[in-house]
Amino acid sequence: MECDVLIYEFGYTGKKALQLCETFSLSYLIIDDGLNIKTIDKFINLNSLKSCKLALICVCDKKEIQKK
Known part of the structure; x- marks a missing residue:
């Protein structure tokens, strides 16, 4: 799959x-990585991505980073 923007993490940001x-x-x-929403076509896993023009890493705070 290809897109203009890849959004990594789907919390507030x-x-x-x-x-x-x-x-x-x-x-x-x-x-x-924390959500399992495969029924919505906009949610993909990393292996499905062919290319994107911009990747936005949307991590809010230190707690979210430590959970990974």
Whole structure:
């Protein structure tokens, strides 16, 4: 799959990044290691990604980083 923007992590900042993509009509895909939402076509795993123009890493705070 290809996209303009890859959003990595879908918490508060990931949702804001999604709004930004929709505002500017950018194609996007989302990867979130902590969510298992395979029924929504915008959520993918890393192996499915062929290319993206911009990757946004949307991690909010130190606690989220330590959980990984």
